[in-house]
Amino acid sequence: MTISLCRARVRYGPLEALHGVTLAAPTRGLTVLLGRNGSGRTTVLRALAGTVALSGGAVVWDGAEVTRVPAYERARRGLCLVPERRAVFGSLTVRENLELAARDCSVALDAYPQLVPLLPRRAGTLSGGEQRMLALSRALLARARVVLVDEPAQGMSPAVAAHTYEVLAGLDVCVVVAEQRxxxxLRGRGALVYELRRGTVVFGGEAAERE
Known part of the structure; x- marks a missing residue:
């Protein structure tokens, strides 16, 4: 297993958001965290990325505990987090956002050709769906070993959302996404699913088993 939480607890002040969560995402393939708002799915991503501290438990990556490794160091080691909000630099153009990740942007533009006519525009002027495409494109260019994405298809049309999941499922790396549904x-496919409710895991298995 590439990255995992072991009996992880996270507190926001007096509120405990994760109550001893244990889950693991494989080296290659797509893992889906399901849950309503407040279920803890976003906190799981943040805990894996190191942007929130654990109050108990551990984060293990490639067999080594990284609980105390800061977020910037996890990023250097190949972890990429795409948050639900503020995932792009609004004052920069689309092209500048992409070039921060890589000089050659062809991989991103092949995945999302809709961005080509938007290259000169400032990212902050894009629609919500367009900003998600840009944020995911930057993640593709990062060539990360672990990609964590909070609601990747938010604001996208059904066709673009389906394409987005095809792109993510086709990556030969560990991909963990958080969604409400x-x-x-992905139904009927081999994606690994964890369902969270009020900070605990209530289901873990393949997507087809949950039907």
Whole structure:
């Protein structure tokens, strides 16, 4: 297993958001965290990325505990987090956002050709769906070993959302996404699913087992 939480607890002040969560994402393939708002799915991503501290438990990556490794160091080691909000630099153009990740942007533009006519525009002027495409494109260019994405298809049309999940499922790396509902394109496929409710895991298994 590439990255995992072991009996992880996270507190926001007096509120405990994760109550001893244990889950693991494989080296290659797509893992989906399901749950309503407040279920803890976003906190799981942040805990894996190191942007929130654990109050108990551990984060293990490639067999080594990284609980105390800061977020910037995890990023250097190949972890990429795409948050739900503020995932792009609004004052920069689309092209500048992409070039911060890589000089050659062809991989991103092949995945999302809709961005080509938007290259000169400032990212802050894009629609919500366009900003998600840009944020995910930057993640593709990062060539990360672990990609964590909070609501990747938010604001996208159904066709673009389905394409987005095809792109993520096709990556030969560890991909963990957080969603409120299982995307239709993943039903019947071998994606690993964890369902969270009020900070605890209530289901873990393949997507087909949850049907």
């Amino acid at each position: 299982l995307p239709p394109v």
